[in-house]
Amino acid sequence: MSKLNGLVLAGGRSTRMGEDKSLLRYHEKPQREHLTELLRPYCSVVFWSINAVQAIDLADSNQLRIVDTFEVNSPLNGILSAFQYDAEAAWFVVACDMPLLTVQSLDALVKGRNPAKLATVFYDSDGQLPEPLLGIYEPAIGPILQQAVADGLHSPRQILQQNDIQLLTVPDVQELININDPIARAQLGF
Numbered sequence: 001m002s003k004l005n006g007l008v009l010a011g012g013r014s015t016r017m018g019e020d021k022s023l024l025r026y027h028e029k030p031q032r033e034h035l036t037e038l039l040r041p042y043c044s045v046v047f048w049s050i051n052a053v054q055a056i057d058l059a060d061s062n063q064l065r066i067v068d069t070f071e072v073n074s075p076l077n078g079i080l081s082a083f084q085y086d087a088e089a090a091w092f093v094v095a096c097d098m099p100l101l102t103v104q105s106l107d108a109l110v111k112g113r114n115p116a117k118l119a120t121v122f123y124d125s126d127g128q129l130p131e132p133l134l135g136i137y138e139p140a141i142g143p144i145l146q147q148a149v150a151d152g153l154h155s156p157r158q159i160l161q162q163n164d165i166q167l168l169t170v171p172d173v174q175e176l177i178n179i180n181d182p183i184a185r186a187q188l189g190f
């Protein structure tokens with residue numbers, strides 16, 4: 001089985017939220033730090049996947065990070081940049097905008113991981129489609145993602161749908177809730 005690196009997806013534009021989602025504090029610390037701690041027990045190393053502006057802010061920091069290198073506005077940019085950094089590793093990908101995520105889901109993914117498949121992910125909250133923003137991406141999917149982006153496909157969910165992946169049922173579907181705007185955030189009580 002390939003070694004597992006952690007990747008906290010913290011880039012993007014946060015247009016709907018109006019402020020950097022990775023800096024929101026749902027659990028005392030900024031979400032990108034909180035998720036790093038959640039991932040650490042499972043991963044050799046944990047990186048933040050960030051954009052060029054965030055990279056300027058972190059210039060003096062020791063935080064491990066991978067800056068987006070592709071010309072695409074999508075979480076795929078972060079995942080592809082991670083494979084460009086280390087193509088031999090599997091990547092345990094976690095997005096910053098799932099504030100209810102706990103180790104329960106991470107444990108379930110690691111236990112259900114099937115390294116013979118291209119990725120191990122949960123069904124999304126509707127129980128029909130793969131949830132691409134939390135999962136283990138095996139090294140063999142790297143070139144497939146790259147080709148898909150070159151072909152103009154920018155939706156990681158669509159790419160997963162078209163490939164041989166391991167799908168699991170999440171122990172608690174609430175943990176997959178995406179919070180992308182201030183209204184949803186307020187409704188959640190944060």
Ligand SMILES: Nc1nc2c(ncn2[C@@H]2O[C@H](COP(=O)(O)OP(=O)(O)OP(=O)(O)O)[C@@H](O)[C@H]2O)c(=O)[nH]1
Pocket residue numbers: 009010011012013014015016017021022049050051068072073074075076077078079094095096097133180
């Ligand atoms: N590294 C990286 N992460 C991204 C990128 N786009 C989104 N993400 C991350 O992927 C997750 C889902 O992001 P989205 O809500 O789809 O996009 P967003 O740009 O953050 O937000 P909106 O501008 O409101 O669409 C979040 O954890 C983002 O931090 C990207 O281009 N690069």
